[in-house]
Amino acid sequence: MALWIVFWLSGLLTWVANSTLWMKEWYYVSLSLLGITSLLIGVGILATTKGQKRRSIVLIVLGLCIGQWWLVEQLAMMAFWSIEGFAP
Numbered sequence: 001m002a003l004w005i006v007f008w009l010s011g012l013l014t015w016v017a018n019s020t021l022w023m024k025e026w027y028y029v030s031l032s033l034l035g036i037t038s039l040l041i042g043v044g045i046l047a048t049t050k051g052q053k054r055r056s057i058v059l060i061v062l063g064l065c066i067g068q069w070w071l072v073e074q075l076a077m078m079a080f081w082s083i084e085g086f087a088p
Contacts, residue, residue, distance in 0.1 A: 003045045007060070010038045011067020018070045035068045 014034040021027050042060040049056045065072055 003041060003048065007038060007041045007045060007063055008067075010034060010041060011063050014038065014067045015069070031070055035071055038064060038067055 014031060017027075017030055017034060021030060024030075042064060045060060046053070046056060
């Protein structure tokens with residue numbers, strides 16, 4: 001249960017960092033480190049889960065999508081820009 005709490009707090013901290021640190025030069029570095037931390041905690045949760053793996057996978061994917069929304073948004077914009085050669 002402790003890993004779940006840390007996982008969701010990591011996602012919440014990433015969301016707060018995304019909202020408040022956007023003018024700092026280390027913005028993407030901090031978001032990337034928090035994203036990697038969330039991913040590693042999620043993998044740790046899956047490694048220690050005995051039963052109901054499907055529910056754990058769904059909750060971890062949902063947590064990563066919500067907590068790492070900045071990454072989902074960046075990837076969607078890159079995909080959108082690559083259509084018709086609009087990539088920067």
